[in-house]
Amino acid sequence: MKDKVVVVTGASGGVGRAVVRMLGEKGAKIALIARGETGLANAAVEAGAEGGTAKVYPADMADHEQVEAVADEIEKDLGPIDVWVNVAFSSVFAPFTEVEPAEYERTTAVTYLGYVWGTRAALRRMRPRNQGTIVQVGSALAYRGIPLQAAYCGAKHAIKGFTESVRTELFNEGSDVQITMVQLPAVNTPQFDWVLSRLRRHPQPVPPIFQPEVAAQAVVFAAEHPARREYWVGGSTTATIIGERIAPGLIDRYLGRTGVKSQQTDDKRPTGVANLWEPADDGRDYGAHGSFDGRSKDHSVQVWLSQHRTLVLTALATAAAATAAGLATRR
Incomplete structure (x- = not known):
């Protein structure tokens, strides 16, 4: 990846932040897109310290005009985009009937349409050159919806269908542009500290939980080897996909009984922070890790x-x- 121009959305925290650091280690020229300027600035410093070149481009991925504008700036500043990595998302932790229509729309606009606008901006620049790679960072929840995350699960399902459609169109035109997905398991990111929550207890990932660096390894590897249509991280992702295909009705009932409690801690309440409308990391840097370090795995078979x-x-x-x-x- 040395000297390649790589765009990372959602670069200020979580998996995106870990991907930026890893790309820095590989000497890439990284364009960092997110809303939170404090997180972005510190992510750029980390990438530079690792040996890469990083430049910050604050933007809201839900706004296609902003996405196009920063894509133009990136190519003007850093050169032709070689890789575009879509990571940015937001969500609401709540039963579906407690999510307001505007909140549902906003989650969908960021988490699904943000990938659409990012992919569109990348393809507009890559297709005429007949080269480039797009990596969609997905989730096991692209295959299996769970309680309390209807908007997020719907968006992840949509990303999968959208990506498959675009891939077939690229095949049809004989393009050398590659598009691949990385389906993640539960990851220890600040998501659980800054996503809007209406739960009585602090939200938590459903074990097994992996550190964001594990996800970043898979994302960067997919960027370097994009010929495979899909990469999976963590045994839970495979189990989710297999289980959904074999016994979907049983999984529905099981998650109905266990899914609400398993996504909440017993010992603390939600933080009260919400990044749905405004970035949570404008005045504070959350970094890559969430609050579950003690329970998270640092490797994946x-x-x-x-x-x-x-x-x-x-x-x-x-x-x-x-x-x-x-x-x-x-x-």
């Missing part, structure tokens, strides 16, 4: 397997050949 796929396949083929040879000798 699936990410390792993705990064060493050739080695694993070779080892499996060698083992199969040895087994076949052994059986032939016994005969």
Whole structure:
């Protein structure tokens, strides 16, 4: 990724922040997009300290005019965009009937349409050059909706369908532009501290929980190896997809019984912070990590397997050949 121009939306905190740091380590030229200018500024400093070049572009991803304008600025400042990574999102933790229409619209505008406008801006610049990569950071919730997150789950499902449609269009025109998705499990990010909540208790990710650096490894790897249509991070993502295909009705009932309680802590109330309409990190830097460090994993077998796929396949083929040879000798 050295010297490549990479755009990261939602770059001021959470997974986006961890991706920025990792891209800095690889010497990329990184364009950071988000609303929170304090978080953006510190993310740019971190990327620079790691060896990359970073420039800040404050913008609201829900506004397609702002997205187009910063895309023009990025190419003017840093050069042609090589990779565009969509991460930015917002949400509301509440039962669907307690979410106001304007809040639902805003969540959808940021979390779904933000990816649409980012993809559109990237494709407008990549298609004429016939090169470039778009990475959509998705979620296991693109396959399985859960209680208290109707707007977010709906948006993640929509991103998956949208991305598949765009991918087929690129195939149809014989384009060399690549688009891929990275489906994440529960991740320890500031999301649970700054998303609008109407819950009685502090929201929490459903275990197993992974550190944002694990997600960042998968995102950066996908940017470097975009030929696969989809990458999964964490065993829970695979289990969600398999379970949804085998027994969707049973999962509905199970989540109906357990999903509300499992997304709330027992020991504290919500923070009262909400970033739906205004950034939470304009005057405070939340960083990449949330408040669940003690319960979060810093590695993922699936990410390792993705990064060493050739080695694993070779080892499996060698083992199969040895087994076949052994059986032939016994005969």
